[in-house]
Amino acid sequence: MLLIHCPYCDETLPEAEFAYAGEAHVDRPADPMALSDDEWAAFLFIRSNPKGVHAERWRHVHGCARFFNAERDTVTDAFVSTYRAGEPRPGTKCSAGAPAGDDMKVAAE
Amino acid sequence: MTRFSGMAVLKNALNGHKGWREQWPDSEPKKEYDVIIVGAGAHGLGAAYYLAQEHGITDVAVIDKGWLGGGNTGRNTTIIRSNYLYDESARMYDHALDLWEGLSQELNYNVMFSRRGVMMLAHNVHDVQSFQRHVHSNRLNGVDNRWLTPEEAKRFCPPLNISRDARYPVMGAALQMRAGTARHDAVAWGYARAAAARGVDIIQNCPVLAVRRGPDGAVEGVDTGKGFIRAKKVAISAAGHTSVVMQSADVRMPLESYPLQALVSEPVKPCFPCVVMSNAVHAYMSQSDKGELVIGSGTDQYVSYSQRGGLPLIEHTLAAICEVFPIFTRMRMLRKWGGIVDVTPDRSAIVGKTPVKGLYVNCGWGTGGFKATPGAAHTLAHTVARDEPHPINAPFTLERFTTGRLIDEAAAAAVAH
Amino acid sequence: MTMHDTRMPDATVTIEDLAPDARFSLRVGADGRAAASETLGLDLPVRVGDVARGAEERTALCLGPDEWLITAPAEAGGAIARAFADLYDRTPHSLVDVSDREVTVRVTGPEALTLMTIGCPRDLARLAPGRAVRTVFDGATVILWRDAEDTFRMDVWRSFAPFVRDLLEIGRAEIAAGL
């Protein structure tokens, strides 16, 4: 059971109050009809799934009911940050969570 | 390869077990192979075995960052069944089931495939409709599956609670008699031993850092903890870690990796004759030959590679077990563990070619990879050897996510409305 | 008794159902908060969990950045609804009568906090008297008010209430057993 800081309530609370809501910063295209099938499929289904820091969405569903974003290390499950929906990912150059080079030094089982 | 048999055991029993040899050598990598398989789980080792056995391709290395069979192969609840809804899935899993039935003899390694029957419980009208659909579809696909009344279900599995007053009363069950369990480690070991005997190198404790591509975009080999190893073809069979490995070849995947937990009880005398699954209540269970109740839990809600998993999920799982089998509350959980499963949007696997020449992938089995092992391995080997899919894995493409031709087993079991 | 807890005095806790108040879910953006406050006759609090109290026993609990739960005596509901209806054209918002959506249970007594911990994973020691939060109790969403050190009040969705009530009774028996 994780402890999660809700950026709206400004409290750190048990995971039981929250619902995970998938990868963050996968924005719905402004004009979906203009996209090719490949581009649309990428929006719908392709996920970065990094082994390392992952930008993801949570909803404080049994609380303030807000969706918000978080960075969490998927290897340790430790949260790096949480921030409000619409805010940029802290301290990163890119919005999508492509894995950093270091994360690649891990391979298959 | 020393042939295993009752006589061999007897002979060795008399000589202090001096005659047994190494089941597979712990190989050091060569500079180059025809085929490299990344991931020495049962899927990867099996693919190597079938490459050698059926396609005559023996210049093969199976590379793993840890010990063989140490990933999801050794962490699952060993359920084998093939009563899937869609034709594509039924064919794949039934192909696997056909191979399971002769696997011990084929590998000369007892994988203890036990056809004890898998029973799926229906707890509401929607379940009944859904499972009946499975039963009808399976019957016409030649897949064994039949419908039981609650009383028949109870006769087949006496610990089952079929009280009408239960929070989730049992309204019937679908039973696949041909389904069952197998000994997971033995599958990896059996494939490893048989593959090694045919010339395959098994390279353990050698992390694959990246898939290397040449100027023409085709695969050149893999960078590993033991240096670069050249290969004409590379097949990724790395379960939960597929996204990471594929990313190194610049292929982004429709996958997310989730922690999945399982647990066993202390061993008791035989009390549970079959496998029971209950999707509505979120419980599935069997009893191992050792006597432990083997119980599968669900995935945690968030993406993770930590293999930890939370306590509340285990609590929910055991509450579900006690709901369906109230006599087991005083049983004790002996040990629980976690694995990492990669899950596709339609909950069906991806087995086949990729946009990169010479690169093949076998992934996305979610929580159901073990049962598919021989089928996945066999069709992957075919795909790698011929550079074209076997008819059975042909529908399990990466492209289906673009065209929309999904094999949506999850949606087909959509929750009740 | 295996729990050598010197801070656990003799177990007493009372569970009671309360008569319904008028309750509204108020949703309004930051730009309309002042007008809504004026209409209500109290300052809408902005910190999640804070409760403002106004005349005629009106209270406003901040549940989220643009969400408040307004309560008032049952007979005062109509006036609030009319006042906000008049406000709508000037200040768009959403005021929805939820008086019947939840029912309310009160837990009081020296063991009230202990009883709440059987279903509530939050650290309730940190919920100061006078504050309230939406949280979860044994899987059910509830609004949990701490009215005093040893008094809690829970608004529970109507169809979940018997389940929650049931668990509270089990917990009370447990506390009474002294284990």
Place this chain on the structure above:
Amino acid sequence: MSTHRIAGKGRFDHGGPVRFTFDGKRYEGRRGDTIASALLAHGVHLMGRSFKYHRPRGPVCAGTEEPNALVETSRGKGRFEPNTRATAQELREGLEVRSQNRIGSLAFDLQAVNDLVHPLFSAGFYYKTFMWPRSFWDRVYEPVIRRAAGLGRAPDAPDPDRYAHRNLHTELLVIGAGPAGLAAALAAARAGAEVTLVDEHAEMGGALLSDPDVVIDGKPAWDWLAAALAELDRLGVRRLTRTTAIGYYHQNFVGLCQKLTDHLDEPPEGAPRERMWHVRAVRVILAQGALEKPLVFDGNDRPGVMLAGAAQTYLNRYGVLVGDTPAIVTSHDSAYHAAFDLADAGAKVAAIVDVRAAPGEGVLVEARRRGIEVLTSHTVTGTNGRLRVKSLRVAPVSGGRVGAARTIACDCVLMCGGWTPSLHLFSHTKGTLKWDEALDAFLPDRSAEECHIAGAGRGLWGYGAALADGAEIGVTAARALGLDAEAAAPVVERDRTGTGETFKELPTDGDAGRKRAFVDFQNDVTAKDIRLAVKEGMRSIEHVKRYTTNGMATDQGKMSNVNGLMIASDAVGKAPPQVGLTTFRPPYTPTTFGAFAGYHRGRHFEVTRRTPIDPWAEAHGAAFEPVSLWRRAWYFPKAGEDMDAAVARECAATRGSVGIFDASTLGKIEVQGPDAVEFMNRMYTNPWTKLGIGRARYGLLLGEDGYIRDDGVIGRLGEDLFHVTTTTGGAARVLNMMEDYIQTEWPDLKVWLTSTTEQWATVALNGPNARRVLEPLVEGQDLSAEAFPHMSVAECTVAGFPARLFRISFTGELGFEINVPARHGLALWEALMKEGERYDICPYGTETMHVLRAEKGFIIVGQDTDGTVTPDDAGLSWAIGKKKADFVGMRSLRRPDLVAEGRKQLVGLMTEDGDVKLDEGAQVVADPEQALPMKMIGHVTSSYYSAALGRHFAMALVEGGRDLEGRDVFVPTPEGIRRATVTTTAFYDPAGERLKV
């Protein structure tokens, strides 16, 4: 009478006896005894049989790590459990204890025949045989193996006990109340920390309970302990005994299992048997001590062979002398203290056999003082005695050579192979371990959580060291909590320190391949099994473990892991850390399913949501069906009716006059705001801009993948206000999905959503007489067809209650849905029933609702769709706003496979014979003659008997179905092939005349 109870020894209550039975024989013990200590007091060592060879076994330990002395315990019907550790279960009056895993008696177990042919059962033998003939594994071999395996019998009756859960937030959780834990808790609590201290035993004190002669701060150990506990209580420390920290999860979340009643003669009413605590601690101190290791030698498993520390505990804590003539075998100084304590209590120590050349000087002096023979540089080459050890063979070792053996008579063997820090919980956190060469042990390295380790867990031996370290760690933790703290380490005299060495299996004479030196007692894994596994290529400890089952017994490897690793690493020829340590996995000790399930059993397994009208349905004999978390009235059988009869009657009554239905479970969402229309346009496939106020429309919701997710009728109550309904099961999901889009994709829209599912009770009234029933109760709305046509909505008063009244129909009849505040739902229902009496109003349930809607071809999302069905597939293209530029899922409808020919389309199916009911889920084929596997072109989604049509009918999803209308298809069933004609789905009143009244 107890033959081995020593007067003046032990901490138990010397008052009245506690009576219990073992295998039917009556025994008496004392309050505070465990089953094992009470039996040992009677000279009984034989308590169990091993897993594989069924060898006779006695207790090795005095705690929860016991591998051998497992028994079945019972306190009456439903209160039976197998595999109880006799060494941990406290006695209670009337406890029934039975030995297990035997055929015949414990002394003469027929399955011990396995032991005679043990060479056959070497490591991994079952992988190598039982393969022929092919069908024999699951028919013959496996059943035999399964019957021989297992330990105790499974419970066979429902458990009447209760289990509880509780959440606890604490500043500092200290796990283990031995010297280090106590000192840590004291130091932190003195500094003002809020502390929770837990220990798995009935009493706190840990090793101090077994070492009364130690002097702390000038006081005898037990006096110091009593004072320390009193001070902890004064400081407000929450102390939980019989409480095991079972698992250490993310961010200092620790699961504790507290045993509450198993030790009580008469548990109080309402008391739970066990309680699972969910603890969230700011800091955690692990003070779990160390576990003594057995030595590995031939015959080390006979009853009477036990750990030296255990013998010391039985003596000092329980006042039981485990034998009169103990022999000690050790590689660590600590066993000498056990020898001294037993000797001082009157035992005649046969000898101390020390594997080392140079034991500590201090213990040698003490041994000499007591006249105990010490054999250094000696090994044990075997033991004798069938049901109890009688002697051991010892031999000198010199330069790796084993010399001539001699036999020493004894009645118990006390062994000590050194100590292993207990780091299970630390490992749960994914904290890393490092191998300490000097100690031959894994010690904690990098911590992944905010936790500290104190005492023996860090490899510190002796009371002085443990207390000092505990105090210091307590201070460190307090400071980490922002408190001022000073360490004050107690002064220890008569400390019991010492050193030792770690050995693999002891040197032996003769053929090592035939020696049976046990490593995992319960699973019967011997040193040679481990060596064989390595020889066969199992080179990592994980492989060795899985191949031999070493460490997989119910002690979870506490006795066997390190010894197994030492032997495996020797066989591999690598240092232990390179061979690896098997992962420790929760729980720390086996924990009941009930403790995990907690309150969630029986009717409290999961909430059953009931509507305000549910009590009426129950009182009127309704059958119920579970629908998501709700229970809904399924049908209302009259005397003698089955479901089919009841449903046929309800259908006929509704179409003939009027039926009443509780629709309260439908999801309801209030959508309000200036952008409400725009939001609805983006969310649903339908156009909403032109929907007039007071009008309602069927809404269709897709997922972004283009498939149908939900549907419902939506009424417009104002320019900016919609009353949205969803399916029963979809309510929460739909609201979540809408909130997601509003909050994250379209934050610019000014619109708010509020769930009103439970605000309103909803009653549907359908049938030609519906208006006549309703009209007299309505105020403020003209119900005439002109003033209130089909698909209208109005706010008015019904039966005196404020209401939202819809004129809509899910049955094809004149229909109304009346929403009133939930508290009035039952009263509304009763008013309508009363008003409807003269029209023979008929309450109906979900099944009749399903039939009536199917007769009209209306879909049920989730039944006629399955998550792969597009609007066009379902024949709902008309529900898509043709001029819309975008809505959720629109883009996906253009994907190649979604516009391909031959998709499955929803059609009607009429069987050739109207008496034949097709199964829902039955498959449709074009060619019934084909061989398996057949090409299936569709499946039946809905199938009912229609009273209106006088026959069965069905809906089906069929490839290219709409083009097949009028043609025949086939439905193969186990009873034969059914021919059916493809039709439209408008089975009843296709023109909708019945709505226009």
